[in-house]
Amino acid sequence: MHKLRNAHGDSEADLKSRLEKIAGKGKVYVLGLGNTDRADDGAGILVAESLKKHFPSNSFSEHDGVEGIVLDISEKKEISTILFVDAADLRLDPGSIVVVSKEDIREREITTHRVAVALLASLLKSNGKDSAVICIQPATIQFRGEISEPVAGAVNKLVRLLEEIMETRNRR
Protein backbone atom coordinates (compact mmCIF):
# COMPACT_ATOMS: atom_id res chain seq x y z
CA MET A 1 0.00 0.00 0.00
CA HIS A 2 1.28 3.45 -0.88
CA LYS A 3 1.99 6.30 1.49
CA LEU A 4 1.36 9.75 0.14
CA ARG A 5 2.35 13.29 0.94
CA ASN A 6 0.10 16.24 0.02
CA ALA A 7 -2.66 14.05 -1.39
CA HIS A 8 -5.75 15.91 -2.49
CA GLY A 9 -9.09 14.17 -3.00
CA ASP A 10 -10.56 14.22 -6.48
CA SER A 11 -14.33 14.70 -6.76
CA GLU A 12 -16.07 11.93 -8.68
CA ALA A 13 -17.17 14.40 -11.33
CA ASP A 14 -13.57 15.33 -12.04
CA LEU A 15 -12.21 11.79 -12.12
CA LYS A 16 -12.85 10.94 -15.74
CA SER A 17 -11.42 14.19 -17.03
CA ARG A 18 -8.39 13.71 -14.74
CA LEU A 19 -7.88 10.21 -16.09
CA GLU A 20 -8.34 11.40 -19.68
CA LYS A 21 -5.75 14.09 -19.11
CA ILE A 22 -3.08 11.90 -17.51
CA ALA A 23 -3.66 9.12 -20.03
CA GLY A 24 -2.15 11.37 -22.70
CA LYS A 25 -2.50 10.63 -26.40
CA GLY A 26 -0.73 7.29 -26.72
CA LYS A 27 -1.36 3.78 -25.45
CA VAL A 28 -2.38 3.27 -21.86
CA TYR A 29 -0.98 0.51 -19.68
CA VAL A 30 -2.41 -0.36 -16.28
CA LEU A 31 -0.35 -2.04 -13.59
CA GLY A 32 -2.26 -3.08 -10.49
CA LEU A 33 -0.35 -3.29 -7.21
CA GLY A 34 -1.30 -4.62 -3.81
CA ASN A 35 -2.03 -7.70 -1.78
CA THR A 36 -5.31 -9.51 -2.27
CA ASP A 37 -4.75 -11.39 1.00
CA ARG A 38 -5.32 -8.07 2.80
CA ALA A 39 -8.88 -7.08 1.88
CA ASP A 40 -8.94 -3.61 0.23
CA ASP A 41 -5.16 -3.64 -0.25
CA GLY A 42 -5.88 -5.84 -3.26
CA ALA A 43 -7.96 -3.14 -5.04
CA GLY A 44 -5.22 -2.40 -7.61
CA ILE A 45 -4.87 -6.07 -8.45
CA LEU A 46 -8.64 -6.39 -8.90
CA VAL A 47 -8.72 -3.41 -11.29
CA ALA A 48 -5.86 -4.84 -13.38
CA GLU A 49 -7.27 -8.36 -13.47
CA SER A 50 -10.67 -7.04 -14.63
CA LEU A 51 -9.10 -4.93 -17.39
CA LYS A 52 -7.04 -7.93 -18.54
CA LYS A 53 -10.18 -9.55 -19.91
CA HIS A 54 -10.39 -6.94 -22.68
CA PHE A 55 -6.83 -5.64 -22.72
CA PRO A 56 -4.57 -8.62 -21.98
CA SER A 57 -1.55 -6.92 -23.54
CA ASN A 58 -2.08 -3.65 -21.69
CA SER A 59 -3.11 -4.60 -18.19
CA PHE A 60 -0.92 -6.38 -15.66
CA SER A 61 -0.99 -7.11 -11.97
CA GLU A 62 1.80 -7.31 -9.44
CA HIS A 63 1.64 -11.09 -9.81
CA ASP A 64 2.97 -10.72 -13.37
CA GLY A 65 6.29 -9.21 -12.21
CA VAL A 66 6.23 -5.43 -11.91
CA GLU A 67 9.86 -4.60 -12.81
CA GLY A 68 9.97 -6.75 -15.93
CA ILE A 69 6.72 -5.34 -17.29
CA VAL A 70 7.83 -1.75 -16.72
CA LEU A 71 11.19 -2.51 -18.35
CA ASP A 72 9.45 -3.98 -21.41
CA ILE A 73 7.05 -1.03 -21.73
CA SER A 74 9.87 1.49 -21.27
CA GLU A 75 11.74 -0.01 -24.22
CA LYS A 76 8.78 -0.02 -26.64
CA LYS A 77 8.98 2.49 -29.47
CA GLU A 78 5.62 4.11 -28.85
CA ILE A 79 4.03 6.94 -26.98
CA SER A 80 2.48 5.53 -23.85
CA THR A 81 1.48 6.17 -20.28
CA ILE A 82 1.56 3.63 -17.50
CA LEU A 83 -0.97 3.96 -14.72
CA PHE A 84 -0.11 2.25 -11.45
CA VAL A 85 -3.21 1.45 -9.40
CA ASP A 86 -2.82 0.81 -5.68
CA ALA A 87 -4.60 1.18 -2.37
CA ALA A 88 -3.37 4.18 -0.42
CA ASP A 89 -4.20 5.66 2.95
CA LEU A 90 -5.35 9.14 1.94
CA ARG A 91 -7.44 9.70 5.09
CA LEU A 92 -10.47 10.15 2.88
CA ASP A 93 -13.76 8.27 2.77
CA PRO A 94 -13.30 4.57 1.88
CA GLY A 95 -13.51 4.05 -1.89
CA SER A 96 -12.30 7.57 -2.71
CA ILE A 97 -10.16 7.60 -5.84
CA VAL A 98 -7.31 10.05 -6.22
CA VAL A 99 -4.97 10.48 -9.19
CA VAL A 100 -1.52 11.32 -7.98
CA SER A 101 1.39 12.51 -10.06
CA LYS A 102 4.55 10.48 -9.65
CA GLU A 103 6.24 13.42 -7.88
CA ASP A 104 3.86 13.08 -4.95
CA ILE A 105 4.81 9.51 -4.12
CA ARG A 106 6.78 9.48 -0.90
CA GLU A 107 8.13 5.98 -1.52
CA ARG A 108 11.82 6.52 -2.11
CA GLU A 109 13.36 3.21 -1.27
CA ILE A 110 13.54 -0.22 -2.74
CA THR A 111 12.92 -3.34 -0.74
CA THR A 112 13.39 -6.95 -1.62
CA HIS A 113 9.67 -7.27 -2.13
CA ARG A 114 9.11 -4.59 -4.71
CA VAL A 115 11.16 -2.07 -6.59
CA ALA A 116 9.87 1.42 -5.71
CA VAL A 117 7.28 2.89 -8.05
CA ALA A 118 9.34 6.09 -7.90
CA LEU A 119 12.26 4.24 -9.56
CA LEU A 120 10.00 2.68 -12.15
CA ALA A 121 8.41 6.08 -12.90
CA SER A 122 11.89 7.61 -13.29
CA LEU A 123 12.93 4.76 -15.56
CA LEU A 124 9.84 5.29 -17.71
CA LYS A 125 10.48 9.04 -17.85
CA SER A 126 14.09 8.46 -18.97
CA ASN A 127 12.66 6.54 -21.92
CA GLY A 128 10.09 9.23 -22.74
CA LYS A 129 7.08 7.51 -21.11
CA ASP A 130 4.72 9.14 -18.68
CA SER A 131 3.22 7.61 -15.55
CA ALA A 132 0.91 8.35 -12.65
CA VAL A 133 -0.54 6.53 -9.66
CA ILE A 134 -4.25 6.04 -9.16
CA CYS A 135 -4.94 5.55 -5.48
CA ILE A 136 -7.98 4.01 -3.84
CA GLN A 137 -8.73 4.70 -0.18
CA PRO A 138 -9.19 1.37 1.65
CA ALA A 139 -11.63 0.77 4.48
CA THR A 140 -9.80 -2.26 5.79
CA ILE A 141 -6.56 -4.07 5.05
CA GLN A 142 -7.20 -6.86 7.51
CA PHE A 143 -5.40 -10.10 6.68
CA ARG A 144 -7.77 -12.54 4.94
CA GLY A 145 -10.52 -9.94 5.10
CA GLU A 146 -13.16 -9.38 2.41
CA ILE A 147 -13.02 -6.38 0.14
CA SER A 148 -15.30 -3.63 1.52
CA GLU A 149 -18.40 -2.44 -0.31
CA PRO A 150 -17.14 1.11 -1.03
CA VAL A 151 -13.83 -0.19 -2.39
CA ALA A 152 -15.57 -2.82 -4.51
CA GLY A 153 -17.66 0.02 -5.94
CA ALA A 154 -14.53 2.10 -6.58
CA VAL A 155 -12.91 -0.84 -8.36
CA ASN A 156 -15.93 -1.23 -10.65
CA LYS A 157 -16.07 2.49 -11.40
CA LEU A 158 -12.36 2.66 -12.18
CA VAL A 159 -12.52 -0.41 -14.42
CA ARG A 160 -15.38 1.15 -16.39
CA LEU A 161 -13.64 4.50 -16.80
CA LEU A 162 -10.29 2.98 -17.72
CA GLU A 163 -11.96 0.62 -20.20
CA GLU A 164 -13.48 3.61 -21.98
CA ILE A 165 -10.13 5.37 -22.14
CA MET A 166 -8.20 2.26 -23.21
CA GLU A 167 -10.84 1.48 -25.84
CA THR A 168 -10.10 4.72 -27.65
CA ARG A 169 -6.34 4.77 -27.18
CA ASN A 170 -5.32 1.12 -27.37
CA ARG A 171 -7.53 -0.15 -30.20
CA ARG A 172 -6.56 2.49 -32.73
Next chain:
Amino acid sequence: MRELSVENLARVEGHGGITVTLDGKKVKSVTLDVHEGPRLIEQLVKGMRPEDDLNVIPRICAICTLSHRYAAIRGLEKALAIKPSEKTQLTRDLMMLGENVESNSLHTMLLALPDFLGYPSAIAMLNDYADDVKRALRLKKFGNRVMEITSGRIVHGENPVVGGFGKYPSKKALEEIKVKSRELIPDAIRVIELFGSLEYPAYSEAESLFMSVNAPKKEYGFAGDTILVSNGKETSAEDYKKLTNERVVTHSFAKRSLYQDKPFTVGANARMINMGKRLDGQAADFFKEHYSDKWLKNPLYNDLAQAIEELWSLEHMPEVCDRIGSLEDTPIEKPTRTTGSGTGAVEAPRGTLYHHYDIKDGLIDVADIITPTAQNLDDIEKHMKLTAERMLADDKKDEEVRLGLEMVARAYDPCISCATHMVTLKRI
Protein backbone atom coordinates in the same frame (compact mmCIF):
# COMPACT_ATOMS: atom_id res chain seq x y z
CA MET B 1 26.00 8.88 27.05
CA ARG B 2 24.98 9.42 23.45
CA GLU B 3 22.95 7.33 21.07
CA LEU B 4 23.52 7.13 17.34
CA SER B 5 20.69 5.44 15.59
CA VAL B 6 19.35 4.33 12.27
CA GLU B 7 15.69 4.00 13.15
CA ASN B 8 14.62 2.31 9.97
CA LEU B 9 17.26 0.45 8.05
CA ALA B 10 16.42 0.98 4.39
CA ARG B 11 17.01 -1.30 1.42
CA VAL B 12 16.54 -4.52 3.34
CA GLU B 13 13.52 -6.76 3.66
CA GLY B 14 11.39 -6.03 6.71
CA HIS B 15 11.51 -3.48 9.52
CA GLY B 16 14.56 -3.03 11.71
CA GLY B 17 17.02 -0.49 13.05
CA ILE B 18 20.55 -0.11 14.45
CA THR B 19 21.38 1.33 17.89
CA VAL B 20 24.93 2.29 18.87
CA THR B 21 25.47 3.38 22.49
CA LEU B 22 28.55 5.60 22.95
CA ASP B 23 30.47 6.87 25.98
CA GLY B 24 32.62 9.58 24.41
CA LYS B 25 34.31 7.78 21.54
CA LYS B 26 33.99 4.43 23.26
CA VAL B 27 31.34 2.14 21.82
CA LYS B 28 29.39 0.51 24.66
CA SER B 29 27.14 -1.59 22.44
CA VAL B 30 25.78 -2.04 18.93
CA THR B 31 22.47 -3.77 18.41
CA LEU B 32 20.59 -4.72 15.31
CA ASP B 33 17.00 -4.29 16.46
CA VAL B 34 14.27 -6.23 14.77
CA HIS B 35 10.93 -4.44 14.83
CA GLU B 36 8.94 -7.10 13.01
CA GLY B 37 6.50 -8.84 15.30
CA PRO B 38 6.78 -12.54 16.09
CA ARG B 39 5.44 -14.68 13.25
CA LEU B 40 4.51 -17.81 15.21
CA ILE B 41 4.59 -19.85 12.00
CA GLU B 42 6.08 -22.92 13.69
CA GLN B 43 3.07 -23.07 16.01
CA LEU B 44 0.56 -22.35 13.24
CA VAL B 45 1.56 -25.43 11.27
CA LYS B 46 1.41 -27.80 14.22
CA GLY B 47 -1.29 -30.40 13.58
CA MET B 48 -1.36 -29.69 9.84
CA ARG B 49 -0.86 -32.23 7.11
CA PRO B 50 2.49 -31.91 5.30
CA GLU B 51 0.81 -30.71 2.10
CA ASP B 52 -1.01 -27.97 4.02
CA ASP B 53 2.24 -26.89 5.67
CA LEU B 54 3.53 -26.02 2.21
CA ASN B 55 0.67 -23.56 1.75
CA VAL B 56 1.71 -21.67 4.89
CA ILE B 57 5.48 -21.93 5.18
CA PRO B 58 6.51 -20.03 2.02
CA ARG B 59 4.48 -17.03 3.26
CA ILE B 60 7.29 -16.41 5.74
CA CYS B 61 8.90 -14.46 2.93
CA ALA B 62 8.10 -13.47 -0.66
CA ILE B 63 11.75 -13.08 -1.68
CA CYS B 64 12.96 -16.42 -0.29
CA THR B 65 9.63 -18.09 -1.01
CA LEU B 66 11.09 -20.99 -2.97
CA SER B 67 13.93 -21.52 -0.51
CA HIS B 68 11.42 -21.85 2.30
CA ARG B 69 9.28 -24.16 0.20
CA TYR B 70 12.26 -26.29 -0.81
CA ALA B 71 13.69 -26.52 2.72
CA ALA B 72 10.26 -27.60 3.98
CA ILE B 73 9.91 -30.17 1.19
CA ARG B 74 13.35 -31.63 1.98
CA GLY B 75 12.55 -31.89 5.69
CA LEU B 76 9.11 -33.36 5.09
CA GLU B 77 10.37 -35.88 2.51
CA LYS B 78 13.01 -37.11 4.92
CA ALA B 79 10.43 -37.42 7.68
CA LEU B 80 8.07 -39.34 5.38
CA ALA B 81 10.88 -41.41 3.79
CA ILE B 82 10.22 -40.15 0.25
CA LYS B 83 12.96 -40.34 -2.35
CA PRO B 84 12.39 -37.79 -5.14
CA SER B 85 13.14 -38.69 -8.75
CA GLU B 86 16.17 -37.33 -10.60
CA LYS B 87 13.87 -35.16 -12.72
CA THR B 88 12.30 -33.72 -9.58
CA GLN B 89 15.72 -33.04 -8.10
CA LEU B 90 16.95 -31.28 -11.23
CA THR B 91 13.81 -29.16 -11.55
CA ARG B 92 14.25 -28.09 -7.91
CA ASP B 93 17.87 -27.17 -8.75
CA LEU B 94 16.57 -25.01 -11.61
CA MET B 95 14.05 -23.17 -9.44
CA MET B 96 16.80 -22.39 -6.92
CA LEU B 97 19.03 -21.03 -9.72
CA GLY B 98 16.15 -18.75 -10.73
CA GLU B 99 15.60 -17.49 -7.19
CA ASN B 100 19.35 -16.89 -6.85
CA VAL B 101 19.47 -14.73 -10.00
CA GLU B 102 16.34 -12.83 -8.98
CA SER B 103 17.49 -12.08 -5.45
CA ASN B 104 21.23 -11.51 -6.07
CA SER B 105 20.57 -9.08 -8.94
CA LEU B 106 18.22 -7.03 -6.81
CA HIS B 107 20.47 -6.97 -3.76
CA THR B 108 23.77 -6.24 -5.48
CA MET B 109 22.69 -3.62 -7.99
CA LEU B 110 19.69 -1.89 -6.45
CA LEU B 111 20.17 -2.28 -2.69
CA ALA B 112 23.94 -2.42 -2.06
CA LEU B 113 25.53 -0.58 -5.01
CA PRO B 114 24.16 2.93 -4.24
CA ASP B 115 26.17 2.97 -0.96
CA PHE B 116 29.43 2.30 -2.78
CA LEU B 117 28.75 4.86 -5.51
CA GLY B 118 27.61 7.55 -3.09
CA TYR B 119 23.92 7.69 -3.95
CA PRO B 120 21.08 7.57 -1.41
CA SER B 121 19.20 5.00 -3.49
CA ALA B 122 18.99 3.35 -6.89
CA ILE B 123 16.43 6.01 -7.82
CA ALA B 124 19.10 8.70 -7.43
CA MET B 125 21.57 6.46 -9.31
CA LEU B 126 19.32 6.32 -12.36
CA ASN B 127 20.61 9.50 -14.01
CA ASP B 128 24.21 8.28 -14.10
CA TYR B 129 23.78 4.53 -14.16
CA ALA B 130 20.57 4.00 -16.14
CA ASP B 131 22.03 1.09 -18.12
CA ASP B 132 23.07 -0.69 -14.92
CA VAL B 133 19.66 -0.16 -13.30
CA LYS B 134 18.05 -1.62 -16.43
CA ARG B 135 20.56 -4.48 -16.35
CA ALA B 136 19.54 -5.30 -12.79
CA LEU B 137 15.87 -5.23 -13.73
CA ARG B 138 16.51 -7.51 -16.74
CA LEU B 139 18.30 -10.05 -14.56
CA LYS B 140 15.60 -9.84 -11.89
CA LYS B 141 12.89 -10.28 -14.49
CA PHE B 142 14.58 -13.40 -15.83
CA GLY B 143 15.05 -14.85 -12.35
CA ASN B 144 11.35 -14.27 -11.75
CA ARG B 145 10.54 -15.99 -15.04
CA VAL B 146 12.51 -19.11 -14.07
CA MET B 147 10.70 -19.14 -10.74
CA GLU B 148 7.38 -18.82 -12.56
CA ILE B 149 8.18 -21.65 -14.97
CA THR B 150 9.29 -24.04 -12.24
CA SER B 151 6.95 -23.11 -9.40
CA GLY B 152 3.87 -21.94 -11.28
CA ARG B 153 3.94 -18.29 -10.13
CA ILE B 154 6.49 -15.53 -9.60
CA VAL B 155 5.76 -15.46 -5.89
CA HIS B 156 4.47 -18.26 -3.71
CA GLY B 157 4.26 -20.82 -6.52
CA GLU B 158 2.41 -23.98 -5.59
CA ASN B 159 3.83 -26.33 -8.22
CA PRO B 160 6.71 -27.85 -6.17
CA VAL B 161 5.15 -30.33 -3.77
CA VAL B 162 6.24 -33.07 -1.40
CA GLY B 163 7.32 -35.94 -3.66
CA GLY B 164 7.70 -34.03 -6.93
CA PHE B 165 6.06 -31.40 -9.10
CA GLY B 166 2.44 -30.85 -10.06
CA LYS B 167 3.69 -30.20 -13.58
CA TYR B 168 7.16 -30.23 -15.09
CA PRO B 169 8.42 -27.36 -17.28
CA SER B 170 7.65 -27.88 -20.98
CA LYS B 171 10.44 -28.35 -23.51
CA LYS B 172 9.55 -24.93 -24.92
CA ALA B 173 9.91 -23.31 -21.50
CA LEU B 174 13.23 -25.07 -20.90
CA GLU B 175 14.45 -23.81 -24.27
CA GLU B 176 13.38 -20.28 -23.34
CA ILE B 177 15.46 -20.50 -20.14
CA LYS B 178 18.48 -21.85 -22.05
CA VAL B 179 18.41 -19.07 -24.62
CA LYS B 180 17.76 -16.23 -22.20
CA SER B 181 20.28 -17.37 -19.56
CA ARG B 182 23.02 -17.31 -22.23
CA GLU B 183 21.88 -13.88 -23.45
CA LEU B 184 22.16 -12.41 -19.95
CA ILE B 185 25.71 -13.58 -19.23
CA PRO B 186 27.26 -10.25 -20.39
CA ASP B 187 24.94 -8.44 -17.96
CA ALA B 188 26.07 -10.68 -15.10
CA ILE B 189 29.72 -10.13 -16.06
CA ARG B 190 29.18 -6.34 -15.98
CA VAL B 191 27.83 -6.71 -12.42
CA ILE B 192 30.98 -8.61 -11.39
CA GLU B 193 33.20 -6.02 -13.07
CA LEU B 194 31.38 -3.23 -11.23
CA PHE B 195 31.71 -4.88 -7.83
CA GLY B 196 35.26 -6.05 -8.62
CA SER B 197 36.30 -2.44 -9.21
CA LEU B 198 34.92 -1.06 -5.92
CA GLU B 199 36.89 0.00 -2.84
CA TYR B 200 35.75 -2.09 0.15
CA PRO B 201 36.21 -0.12 3.41
CA ALA B 202 38.22 -2.16 5.95
CA TYR B 203 36.59 -0.83 9.15
CA SER B 204 34.56 -3.97 9.75
CA GLU B 205 37.34 -6.50 9.22
CA ALA B 206 37.61 -9.36 11.71
CA GLU B 207 38.06 -13.11 11.55
CA SER B 208 34.87 -15.14 11.40
CA LEU B 209 33.54 -18.60 10.74
CA PHE B 210 31.50 -19.46 7.67
CA MET B 211 28.84 -22.12 7.21
CA SER B 212 27.06 -23.45 4.15
CA VAL B 213 25.57 -26.66 2.91
CA ASN B 214 27.90 -29.15 1.29
CA ALA B 215 26.34 -29.59 -2.17
CA PRO B 216 26.48 -33.19 -3.37
CA LYS B 217 29.05 -34.64 -5.78
CA LYS B 218 31.63 -32.01 -4.79
CA GLU B 219 29.75 -29.51 -6.96
CA TYR B 220 28.69 -25.93 -6.16
CA GLY B 221 25.00 -25.81 -5.27
CA PHE B 222 22.17 -24.65 -3.06
CA ALA B 223 21.09 -27.77 -1.16
CA GLY B 224 22.80 -30.57 0.74
CA ASP B 225 22.47 -33.04 3.57
CA THR B 226 25.60 -31.96 5.42
CA ILE B 227 26.86 -28.57 6.58
CA LEU B 228 30.40 -27.34 5.99
CA VAL B 229 32.10 -25.06 8.50
CA SER B 230 35.13 -23.05 7.36
CA ASN B 231 37.17 -24.61 10.20
CA GLY B 232 37.08 -27.89 8.24
CA LYS B 233 34.30 -29.57 10.23
CA GLU B 234 31.36 -31.21 8.49
CA THR B 235 28.09 -31.95 10.31
CA SER B 236 24.87 -33.68 9.27
CA ALA B 237 22.02 -31.23 8.65
CA GLU B 238 20.02 -33.37 11.08
CA ASP B 239 22.37 -32.08 13.80
CA TYR B 240 21.65 -28.44 12.93
CA LYS B 241 20.97 -27.55 16.54
CA LYS B 242 24.60 -28.31 17.39
CA LEU B 243 25.58 -25.71 14.80
CA THR B 244 23.02 -23.00 15.48
CA ASN B 245 22.45 -23.18 19.28
CA GLU B 246 19.57 -20.68 19.17
CA ARG B 247 18.98 -18.26 22.05
CA VAL B 248 16.74 -15.29 22.76
CA VAL B 249 17.95 -11.71 23.34
CA THR B 250 15.99 -8.87 24.97
CA HIS B 251 16.36 -6.26 22.21
CA SER B 252 15.03 -8.27 19.33
CA PHE B 253 12.23 -10.51 18.18
CA ALA B 254 14.75 -12.67 16.29
CA LYS B 255 16.55 -15.52 17.92
CA ARG B 256 20.37 -15.59 17.77
CA SER B 257 22.85 -18.31 16.93
CA LEU B 258 26.38 -19.09 18.11
CA TYR B 259 28.67 -21.92 17.02
CA GLN B 260 31.09 -22.98 19.73
CA ASP B 261 30.17 -19.72 21.50
CA LYS B 262 31.26 -17.68 18.48
CA PRO B 263 29.23 -15.74 15.89
CA PHE B 264 29.35 -17.04 12.34
CA THR B 265 28.27 -16.04 8.84
CA VAL B 266 26.07 -17.73 6.25
CA GLY B 267 25.40 -16.45 2.73
CA ALA B 268 27.07 -16.12 -0.63
CA ASN B 269 30.54 -15.35 0.80
CA ALA B 270 30.26 -18.41 3.07
CA ARG B 271 29.32 -20.51 0.05
CA MET B 272 32.29 -19.13 -1.90
CA ILE B 273 34.66 -19.74 1.03
CA ASN B 274 33.44 -23.31 1.48
CA MET B 275 32.64 -24.29 -2.11
CA GLY B 276 34.15 -21.59 -4.35
CA LYS B 277 36.83 -23.93 -5.69
CA ARG B 278 34.04 -26.07 -7.12
CA LEU B 279 32.78 -23.32 -9.45
CA ASP B 280 33.21 -23.86 -13.15
CA GLY B 281 32.94 -21.76 -16.30
CA GLN B 282 33.62 -18.03 -16.30
CA ALA B 283 32.37 -17.82 -12.72
CA ALA B 284 35.41 -19.92 -11.69
CA ASP B 285 37.71 -17.51 -13.55
CA PHE B 286 36.21 -14.48 -11.79
CA PHE B 287 36.39 -16.27 -8.44
CA LYS B 288 40.13 -16.94 -8.95
CA GLU B 289 40.66 -13.33 -10.03
CA HIS B 290 38.86 -11.70 -7.10
CA TYR B 291 38.97 -14.11 -4.14
CA SER B 292 41.43 -13.21 -1.36
CA ASP B 293 41.90 -13.57 2.40
CA LYS B 294 39.92 -10.32 2.73
CA TRP B 295 36.76 -12.35 2.06
CA LEU B 296 37.39 -14.18 5.35
CA LYS B 297 37.28 -10.90 7.31
CA ASN B 298 35.21 -8.33 5.46
CA PRO B 299 31.45 -8.91 5.12
CA LEU B 300 31.20 -6.33 2.31
CA TYR B 301 32.66 -8.94 -0.04
CA ASN B 302 29.35 -10.76 0.19
CA ASP B 303 28.18 -8.39 -2.56
CA LEU B 304 30.96 -9.50 -4.93
CA ALA B 305 30.33 -13.13 -3.96
CA GLN B 306 26.66 -12.72 -4.91
CA ALA B 307 27.65 -11.23 -8.26
CA ILE B 308 29.93 -14.19 -9.09
CA GLU B 309 27.30 -16.63 -7.89
CA GLU B 310 24.69 -15.01 -10.12
CA LEU B 311 26.92 -15.61 -13.15
CA TRP B 312 27.39 -19.25 -12.12
CA SER B 313 23.64 -19.67 -11.81
CA LEU B 314 23.11 -18.34 -15.34
CA GLU B 315 25.95 -20.45 -16.78
CA HIS B 316 24.62 -23.54 -15.06
CA MET B 317 21.01 -23.23 -16.28
CA PRO B 318 21.40 -24.58 -19.86
CA GLU B 319 22.97 -27.83 -18.63
CA VAL B 320 20.29 -28.32 -15.99
CA CYS B 321 17.56 -27.62 -18.58
CA ASP B 322 19.10 -30.19 -20.96
CA ARG B 323 19.16 -32.82 -18.24
CA ILE B 324 15.57 -32.11 -17.21
CA GLY B 325 14.47 -32.28 -20.84
CA SER B 326 16.18 -35.63 -21.36
CA LEU B 327 14.21 -37.33 -18.59
CA GLU B 328 10.64 -38.61 -18.64
CA ASP B 329 8.12 -36.96 -16.32
CA THR B 330 7.74 -38.84 -13.05
CA PRO B 331 4.66 -39.12 -10.82
CA ILE B 332 4.53 -37.53 -7.38
CA GLU B 333 6.19 -39.94 -4.95
CA LYS B 334 4.01 -41.04 -2.04
CA PRO B 335 5.06 -41.25 1.64
CA THR B 336 6.34 -44.65 2.76
CA ARG B 337 5.67 -43.90 6.44
CA THR B 338 3.45 -41.60 8.49
CA THR B 339 5.70 -41.01 11.49
CA GLY B 340 9.27 -39.74 11.36
CA SER B 341 11.62 -36.77 11.59
CA GLY B 342 13.63 -34.89 9.01
CA THR B 343 15.63 -31.71 8.48
CA GLY B 344 15.84 -29.85 5.18
CA ALA B 345 18.83 -27.57 4.60
CA VAL B 346 19.02 -25.29 1.57
CA GLU B 347 20.98 -22.21 0.60
CA ALA B 348 18.59 -19.26 0.35
CA PRO B 349 20.31 -16.35 -1.43
CA ARG B 350 21.09 -14.87 2.01
CA GLY B 351 22.32 -18.11 3.59
CA THR B 352 21.60 -21.53 5.01
CA LEU B 353 17.97 -22.16 5.86
CA TYR B 354 16.82 -25.08 8.02
CA HIS B 355 13.34 -26.57 8.26
CA HIS B 356 12.97 -29.44 10.70
CA TYR B 357 9.80 -31.51 11.14
CA ASP B 358 8.62 -34.23 13.46
CA ILE B 359 5.59 -35.94 11.95
CA LYS B 360 3.33 -38.17 14.00
CA ASP B 361 0.58 -40.23 12.39
CA GLY B 362 0.66 -38.10 9.25
CA LEU B 363 0.38 -34.75 11.05
CA ILE B 364 3.07 -32.22 11.95
CA ASP B 365 3.96 -32.53 15.62
CA VAL B 366 6.98 -30.21 15.69
CA ALA B 367 8.22 -27.62 13.20
CA ASP B 368 11.48 -25.74 13.71
CA ILE B 369 12.69 -23.11 11.23
CA ILE B 370 16.07 -21.42 11.48
CA THR B 371 16.60 -18.60 8.98
CA PRO B 372 19.89 -17.29 7.58
CA THR B 373 19.42 -13.75 8.94
CA ALA B 374 18.81 -15.09 12.46
CA GLN B 375 22.09 -16.98 12.20
CA ASN B 376 23.94 -13.90 10.90
CA LEU B 377 22.70 -11.38 13.49
CA ASP B 378 25.48 -11.91 16.06
CA ASP B 379 28.16 -11.64 13.36
CA ILE B 380 26.50 -8.52 11.91
CA GLU B 381 26.58 -6.89 15.36
CA LYS B 382 30.24 -7.94 15.84
CA HIS B 383 31.29 -6.37 12.53
CA MET B 384 29.14 -3.27 13.13
CA LYS B 385 30.71 -2.71 16.59
CA LEU B 386 34.20 -2.87 15.08
CA THR B 387 33.10 -0.51 12.32
CA ALA B 388 31.71 2.02 14.82
CA GLU B 389 34.82 1.82 17.05
CA ARG B 390 37.27 2.24 14.17
CA MET B 391 35.35 4.97 12.37
CA LEU B 392 34.92 7.01 15.57
CA ALA B 393 38.64 6.55 16.34
CA ASP B 394 39.23 7.93 12.84
CA ASP B 395 37.11 11.01 13.77
CA LYS B 396 34.42 10.16 11.28
CA LYS B 397 31.20 12.16 11.54
CA ASP B 398 28.01 10.55 12.83
CA GLU B 399 26.52 10.48 9.34
CA GLU B 400 29.57 8.64 8.02
CA VAL B 401 29.38 6.15 10.89
CA ARG B 402 25.70 5.57 10.21
CA LEU B 403 26.40 4.83 6.54
CA GLY B 404 29.30 2.55 7.47
CA LEU B 405 27.05 0.57 9.78
CA GLU B 406 24.23 0.40 7.26
CA MET B 407 26.63 -0.86 4.59
CA VAL B 408 27.73 -3.70 6.87
CA ALA B 409 24.14 -4.67 7.72
CA ARG B 410 23.00 -4.43 4.10
CA ALA B 411 25.96 -6.51 2.88
CA TYR B 412 24.44 -9.51 4.64
CA ASP B 413 21.31 -9.03 2.49
CA PRO B 414 19.25 -9.47 5.66
CA CYS B 415 15.65 -10.59 5.52
CA ILE B 416 14.15 -9.22 8.71
CA SER B 417 10.71 -10.58 7.96
CA CYS B 418 12.22 -14.05 7.87
CA ALA B 419 14.25 -13.53 11.00
CA THR B 420 11.29 -12.01 12.72
CA HIS B 421 14.67 -8.11 13.71
CA MET B 422 18.31 -3.54 12.79
CA VAL B 423 21.00 1.15 14.11
CA THR B 424 20.53 3.69 17.31
CA LEU B 425 23.92 5.36 18.60
CA LYS B 426 23.50 6.00 22.38
CA ARG B 427 26.11 8.22 24.09
CA ILE B 428 26.57 7.91 27.90
